[in-house]
Amino acid sequence: MGQEHTVKAFDEDITKLRGLIAEMGGLAEMSLTEAMDALVKGNLDLAAQVIQRDRRIDSLEAEIDKLAVRIIALRAPMADDLREVIAALKIAGVIERIGDYSKNIAKSADKIEQRKRFEPLTLVPAMSDLARGMVHDVMTAYAARDPVLAKAVVERDEMVDAFYESLFRNLTSHMMENPSTITSAAQMLFVARNIERIGDHATNVAEMVYYAATGEYLTDKEEKA
Amino acid sequence: MSTLHDLDAIEARIAARGVSVFYGEKRAIDDVSIDIGADYVTAFIGPSGCGKSTFLRTLNRMNDTIPGARVEGEIRLDGEDIYNSGMDVVQLRARVGMVFQKPNPFPKSIYENVAYGPRIHGLSASKSELDEIVERSLKRAGLWDEVKDRLTDSGTALSGGQQQRLCIARAIAVEPEVILMDEPCSALDPIATAKIEELIAELRGNYAIVIVTHSMQQAARVSQRTAFFHLGKMVEYGRTADIFTNPREERTKDYITGRYG
Numbered sequence: 001m002g003q004e005h006t007v008k009a010f011d012e013d014i015t016k017l018r019g020l021i022a023e024m025g026g027l028a029e030m031s032l033t034e035a036m037d038a039l040v041k042g043n044l045d046l047a048a049q050v051i052q053r054d055r056r057i058d059s060l061e062a063e064i065d066k067l068a069v070r071i072i073a074l075r076a077p078m079a080d081d082l083r084e085v086i087a088a089l090k091i092a093g094v095i096e097r098i099g100d101y102s103k104n105i106a107k108s109a110d111k112i113e114q115r116k117r118f119e120p121l122t123l124v125p126a127m128s129d130l131a132r133g134m135v136h137d138v139m140t141a142y143a144a145r146d147p148v149l150a151k152a153v154v155e156r157d158e159m160v161d162a163f164y165e166s167l168f169r170n171l172t173s174h175m176m177e178n179p180s181t182i183t184s185a186a187q188m189l190f191v192a193r194n195i196e197r198i199g200d201h202a203t204n205v206a207e208m209v210y211y212a213a214t215g216e217y218l219t220d221k222e223e224k225a
Numbered sequence: 226m227s228t229l230h231d232l233d234a235i236e237a238r239i240a241a242r243g244v245s246v247f248y249g250e251k252r253a254i255d256d257v258s259i260d261i262g263a264d265y266v267t268a269f270i271g272p273s274g275c276g277k278s279t280f281l282r283t284l285n286r287m288n289d290t291i292p293g294a295r296v297e298g299e300i301r302l303d304g305e306d307i308y309n310s311g312m313d314v315v316q317l318r319a320r321v322g323m324v325f326q327k328p329n330p331f332p333k334s335i336y337e338n339v340a341y342g343p344r345i346h347g348l349s350a351s352k353s354e355l356d357e358i359v360e361r362s363l364k365r366a367g368l369w370d371e372v373k374d375r376l377t378d379s380g381t382a383l384s385g386g387q388q389q390r391l392c393i394a395r396a397i398a399v400e401p402e403v404i405l406m407d408e409p410c411s412a413l414d415p416i417a418t419a420k421i422e423e424l425i426a427e428l429r430g431n432y433a434i435v436i437v438t439h440s441m442q443q444a445a446r447v448s449q450r451t452a453f454f455h456l457g458k459m460v461e462y463g464r465t466a467d468i469f470t471n472p473r474e475e476r477t478k479d480y481i482t483g484r485y486g
Contacts, residue, residue, distance in 0.1 A: 003484045004484065010483065077482070078445075079470060079471065079478050079482050080471075083471070215470065215471030
């Protein structure tokens, strides 16, 4: 992508598209961080901010859709340009989902009882940090069109999944031992599930970044290997 | 060397091997090898002056008329070397027909335009047989319904798109094996262009078709194999879908994405 297009307006469109994706990814990452913070500290103002921000993420997705459709219609992109635009369309949809999951986590903030004595609250942030790191790195990989970094993000999803499994066991045994906290613990299960989904979605974005950069599907490559 | 994608072997009508073309001292085509068959429409793309038209013209020896033009390497039509001294060039051009950028019907009737080739090549024994060839050729070219009631009108009185289909009918009338098209739609409006493209799709399978086009979209729409030429070399050859979504050569990519400086 080094060289510029002969038609300069094409470059401007692509740059704008990439800027919108970067903005969307940045907001989604921020939402996940703040949603966890709101949950752990019971900060309902912060939770409200996360919920509010999701609208902005949704409207960015719509903006990206429109721009991508316009580029396809007016510029008839080819080769890596075409892959770039298609990837942007799909990535926008996935980041929108990441935003939704963060919103869900924020909505759980006011549903945790006896927060000070509720031990599982201290376990989830570590899992969320893993997922947030994946979202952060995949956006870096997107900005740099870096297939190596994208592939590394995909490989990290297993850690998030393993974390989810262990949290699941931890929370179910916690429920059995402390029946009075079942409501809160069930909420935490939902939160863990949402984080696990965010990891999956970051993986999807990474696969698309890889495709846009190389023209190959990571999954195909692994099957061949 | 060209970057050649992994492709299934095709049944080649034309097999070019190590073909170079010189105009005097200037090397216009450098060591091009390619197979052309009837199963796929082959598109030649590349910037102006890249040699794609020159190469197309070597396939039926149209360059013979250019003083100082010289061809090295080998071009075989059904195994027969077309640059062999025993090759009858008139016969060759009936087997490898050509459609040009500007429609060029003869200033004669629609009927005569199509009947001319079969007549000089002795393809018909009677008037009724010739009538059949004319009708069949015009039908295959998708022009019959539009002209059947005015076959005696001059070919030049038709619209540009109709004239081009008349030229295709004229090429088809002598039962060629290969049809070369050199920017056949560049003088036509989008509707006439679409009709030619549809016609190319219908003719595929019966004839080996090669199309030179400056419209990347057209190459993408009508062909199944694409060769990208640059500075006289065939840089890359592969499935059209691969060339336009994931070309392997930087030069191909720069050209098709509009970055060619």
